[in-house]
Amino acid sequence: MASKVSPGTCLLCRAPLTKRKALKHGMACLQASGWPTGKKPSLLIMIQGRYNKDYWLVVLARHDAWLRELDRLIRDVWVECCDHLSSFKIGGVAYESDSTFSTGAMSVPLARLVSPGSTFTYDYDFGSTTSLDLKVIGETPIALPGGPLCLIARNDPPAIPCDLCGGKAAVILDDLDDDIPHYYCRACLVSTEHDPDYVETIANSPRNGVCGYTEDIAAALSWYPPGRSTGEVVSEEPDEVLPDDDAEVTAAIVAVIQDIGPDIDAFVQEEGAAHGDRGACMAGDTILAFCTFMHLLSGTKIDAWDVPSVQRCLIEHLAQNLLTPDDWLKNAVPILCRFLSRMEASGRITNASELIAALKQAEPAFQEAATSPEKGRAIFEYILMKAEEAGISITDIDASFAFAVKELARMAGIDPDDEEVRKRLSGLLDSGITEAFSSKLRATMIFGRCDEFCRRFKDDTILERCRRIFTALADHPAEPLLRGDGALWSAAIIYAACQDEDLIRPGKGAPPLGQEIGFFFGFERSSIRNKVRAMRALLPG
Incomplete structure (x- = not known):
C-alpha cells in the first residue's frame, strides 16, 4: 500500500519535498530559476505508478513539446528495457508508439491534446505491462531553455524490505x-x-x-x-x-584508489568541465584501467612508474582492452598525458615529461595493437566506420544506405557532389531500393559488429557461436532483428556467445569480458544482460 506521505526531491534546488507539495514548491522554484519566459505557458505534468503511487515524477513540458517526446522521457527515466511498444490514452483515443503514420500516432503536439486539469494514461509493454496515470496539475510562464521537457521533481526510492531479514534491501x-x-x-x-x-x-x-x-x-x-x-x-x-571474487584485481583497484583516488576524482572533474560528461567518463575509465594494469604489472605506486613499464602497459594491456569503439582510441594517450601533467603539478610525480614522451612514442604501436588492421578489410567495415565518424546511426537504415551509396561513389573516383551524379544517386535512393534492402543491410550491420569485436580472439570459436545465434534470430518468424537498437543486438549476441563458451561466468577475472563488451558498444552491462535474457527466449532450446 502506498504511504500517506510520499517523499521526494526537487531537482531544481535539491530540497526535500512531498508529492502533495510538489506543485507549489515547483512553481516557486521555476520562478526563481532564471529560466526564460516562453511564448506560451508551459504545462506541469504529474506522472505516477497506477498500482504504486509512491513512484511519481513532475515534468515541465514546454508549449511546443510533442507526445512522442514525453514517451521518450518516460522510457528513459522509468521503463525502457527491451524496446517494447507503448501507448497513451487521451480522451478515449489511443496514441501508440508503432503508429507512426496513423491518426493516432504520437507525432502530435502535447498542448493540442491536454490542458490544465486533463488526466490521461500510459502503458508500456503489452505483455508485462507497466501502467502509469498522468495529470496536468498546472501551468507556468517559465520555459526550459534547452529542450522541450524536463524533470523538476521525483520521488525518493521507496524502502523495500529484504526477503530474509526484513531490513532495507539493497x-x-x-x-x-x-x-x-x-x-x-x-x-x-x-x-x-x-x-x-x-x-x-x-x-x-x-x-x-x-x-x-x-x-x-x-x-x-x-x-x-x-x-x-x-x-x-x-x-x-x-x-x-556485490562481492568481488577476483581478489587480486580488487586489491589492485583498492591500492590505486588509496594511492591517488582523490587525484583521479579531481582530474575527472576537470575533464568533465573541459570536455563534457562523455569526456569525463572516458577519462575516468582510461585512468583507472591504466593505473590498475600498472599496479598488477609492478605493484608500485605512481611515483615509481618508469618508461619501460608505461610503454608495456599501454601496448600490451590497455590496447587489448578497448574502452570504447571509436573516439577513445585517439583520446587515450592525450588523456594519460594530461593526467601525468596534473600529477606532476600537484607534486605526486617528478618525471611527467619523461613518461609523456614515452607514451607519445608508443602511441602508434598502441593504435596498431588496438585496431589490428588487416590488409583488404571488408569495404562494409570501412563504410561503417566512416558513417559513424559522420554521426550516422547504424539503426537509421535509410541514412546509412544513403551514406553508403555516396561513399562507394567516392571510393570509385566519382564525385557525389557533381550535379549529374547527384541526380543519379537521388534517383537510386528514391527508387525504393532502401526498402528492399533495408532488412539485409541492418542484419549485415549487426553481424558485422560481431565480427569486428571477435577479431580480438585467437580463433573463430566465438564468432561461429555468434553466427549460429544470429542465424537463428534472422530466421525467426517474428523478425526480432528488425526492431530495436542494432548495436545492442550485436552486444547481446556476443555476450550470449561468450556465456555459452564459458568466457563470461561469475567471478571471471578483470578486466571482465562482459565489461569490455559494454565499453566497446557503449552500453551498460545491465542493458546488455537484459537484452540477452529477452533474446534467449527467441532461440531454439
Missing part, C-alpha cells in the same frame, strides 16, 4: 526458475547462492523487478535540469554492493 536478484525477483540486503545476499550477472541495484521505478528492468543512468540524466550529476539519478552501481 539489490534485486532474478529467480531464473520461476521468474520471481527477490530482494536482499548486502549481508543476506552474501549468504545466498547467486549468479552475479543477475543481481542489480533496485531501480527507482514502477517497473522495478519486471522484465529484468534496470535504470539507464545516462538516458535518465538527459532529462534532468542542467548541471545535475549521475549521483542524483542512482546512489550506487551494482558492483558497489
Whole structure:
C-alpha cells in the first residue's frame, strides 16, 4: 500500500519535498530559476505508478513539446528495457508508439491534446505491462531553455524490505526458475547462492523487478535540469554492493584508489568541465584501467612508474582492452598525458615529461595493437566506420544506405557532389531500393559488429557461436532483428556467445569480458544482460 506521505526531491534546488507539495514548491522554484519566459505557458505534468503511487515524477513540458517526446522521457527515466511498444490514452483515443503514420500516432503536439486539469494514461509493454496515470496539475510562464521537457521533481526510492531479514534491501536478484525477483540486503545476499550477472541495484521505478528492468543512468540524466550529476539519478552501481571474487584485481583497484583516488576524482572533474560528461567518463575509465594494469604489472605506486613499464602497459594491456569503439582510441594517450601533467603539478610525480614522451612514442604501436588492421578489410567495415565518424546511426537504415551509396561513389573516383551524379544517386535512393534492402543491410550491420569485436580472439570459436545465434534470430518468424537498437543486438549476441563458451561466468577475472563488451558498444552491462535474457527466449532450446 502506498504511504500517506510520499517523499521526494526537487531537482531544481535539491530540497526535500512531498508529492502533495510538489506543485507549489515547483512553481516557486521555476520562478526563481532564471529560466526564460516562453511564448506560451508551459504545462506541469504529474506522472505516477497506477498500482504504486509512491513512484511519481513532475515534468515541465514546454508549449511546443510533442507526445512522442514525453514517451521518450518516460522510457528513459522509468521503463525502457527491451524496446517494447507503448501507448497513451487521451480522451478515449489511443496514441501508440508503432503508429507512426496513423491518426493516432504520437507525432502530435502535447498542448493540442491536454490542458490544465486533463488526466490521461500510459502503458508500456503489452505483455508485462507497466501502467502509469498522468495529470496536468498546472501551468507556468517559465520555459526550459534547452529542450522541450524536463524533470523538476521525483520521488525518493521507496524502502523495500529484504526477503530474509526484513531490513532495507539493497539489490534485486532474478529467480531464473520461476521468474520471481527477490530482494536482499548486502549481508543476506552474501549468504545466498547467486549468479552475479543477475543481481542489480533496485531501480527507482514502477517497473522495478519486471522484465529484468534496470535504470539507464545516462538516458535518465538527459532529462534532468542542467548541471545535475549521475549521483542524483542512482546512489550506487551494482558492483558497489556485490562481492568481488577476483581478489587480486580488487586489491589492485583498492591500492590505486588509496594511492591517488582523490587525484583521479579531481582530474575527472576537470575533464568533465573541459570536455563534457562523455569526456569525463572516458577519462575516468582510461585512468583507472591504466593505473590498475600498472599496479598488477609492478605493484608500485605512481611515483615509481618508469618508461619501460608505461610503454608495456599501454601496448600490451590497455590496447587489448578497448574502452570504447571509436573516439577513445585517439583520446587515450592525450588523456594519460594530461593526467601525468596534473600529477606532476600537484607534486605526486617528478618525471611527467619523461613518461609523456614515452607514451607519445608508443602511441602508434598502441593504435596498431588496438585496431589490428588487416590488409583488404571488408569495404562494409570501412563504410561503417566512416558513417559513424559522420554521426550516422547504424539503426537509421535509410541514412546509412544513403551514406553508403555516396561513399562507394567516392571510393570509385566519382564525385557525389557533381550535379549529374547527384541526380543519379537521388534517383537510386528514391527508387525504393532502401526498402528492399533495408532488412539485409541492418542484419549485415549487426553481424558485422560481431565480427569486428571477435577479431580480438585467437580463433573463430566465438564468432561461429555468434553466427549460429544470429542465424537463428534472422530466421525467426517474428523478425526480432528488425526492431530495436542494432548495436545492442550485436552486444547481446556476443555476450550470449561468450556465456555459452564459458568466457563470461561469475567471478571471471578483470578486466571482465562482459565489461569490455559494454565499453566497446557503449552500453551498460545491465542493458546488455537484459537484452540477452529477452533474446534467449527467441532461440531454439
